[in-house]
Amino acid sequence: MLERDLERGLIEHLRSLILELGKGFAFVGSQYHLEVGGQDYYLDLLFYHLRLRCFVVIELKIEDFKPEFAGKMNFYLSAVDDQLRHKDDQPTIGIILCKGRNEVIVEYALRDTCKPMGVAHYQLSPALPPQLQQDLPTVEEFAREFPLMSIVKLRIEIERALRDFATANGFPPSRPTGLGIMLRELQRRGLAPASTQQFLDSIRVMNEAAHGVDVDPESAQRAVDVGTIFLKELGDRNARGEN
Numbered sequence: 001m002l003e004r005d006l007e008r009g010l011i012e013h014l015r016s017l018i019l020e021l022g023k024g025f026a027f028v029g030s031q032y033h034l035e036v037g038g039q040d041y042y043l044d045l046l047f048y049h050l051r052l053r054c055f056v057v058i059e060l061k062i063e064d065f066k067p068e069f070a071g072k073m074n075f076y077l078s079a080v081d082d083q084l085r086h087k088d089d090q091p092t093i094g095i096i097l098c099k100g101r102n103e104v105i106v107e108y109a110l111r112d113t114c115k116p117m118g119v120a121h122y123q124l125s126p127a128l129p130p131q132l133q134q135d136l137p138t139v140e141e142f143a144r145e146f147p148l149m150s151i152v153k154l155r156i157e158i159e160r161a162l163r164d165f166a167t168a169n170g171f172p173p174s175r176p177t178g179l180g181i182m183l184r185e186l187q188r189r190g191l192a193p194a195s196t197q198q199f200l201d202s203i204r205v206m207n208e209a210a211h212g213v214d215v216d217p218e219s220a221q222r223a224v225d226v227g228t229i230f231l232k233e234l235g236d237r238n239a240r241g242e243n
């Protein structure tokens with residue numbers, strides 16, 4: 001299963017979850033393209049909320065919450081407000097889904113309307129204002145689906161990192177290539193990270209999750225742990241320039 005198929009499946013799953021909640025969301029696009037300052041940016045999901053009268057940006061992360069997630073989300077909110085927001089719309093809302101050590105964390109980024117000195121101020125609000133609580137998804141609603149989404153998201157990031165690593169080492173995939181084939185090519189060239197064999201053993205669980213098959217929590221967590229280690233080792237090799 002290739003990266004673009006996984007990404008499509010993951011976004012479709014999350015899109016369906018949001019729409020099935022029946023809270024007034026209208027789907028605008030996935031991997032929604034914005035151009036800012038001549039550079040390209042892509043939003044995981046973009047919705048318009050019919051009752052709140054505002055755009056809603058949703059980003060999915062597979063790791064613990066980091067302050068830079070809020071910074072990037074705030075940048076997206078500014079871009080959407082500047083490029084897409086109608087003068088009668090409310091400020092755009094951002095939802096960041098990420099995995100804490102023992103729980104799913106949902107952060108709602110709400111853009112302030114106050115702009116002292118011409119610079120927009122933002123706040124990250126873990127407690128939603130009362131008027132938004134009934135119209136936006138809860139942590140519990142997202143948490144029910146997060147294990148499946150996190151596995152698929154991790155697999156996408158690993159496949160993307162492998163393609164970049166292969167290209168940096170002079171053997172870019174000439175056509176869409178499966179994850180297992182790329183891993184075995186790294187092993188053949190002596191470039192595979194130490195955890196490669198463990199990761200190969202966990203691909204089955206990731207593929208099952210990508211196809212919507214129920215995966216038991218223990219297997220899911222083991223696949224995420226192994227995949228996270230593999231991704232870090234691959235990143236370390238890139239950082240050291242092991243070409």
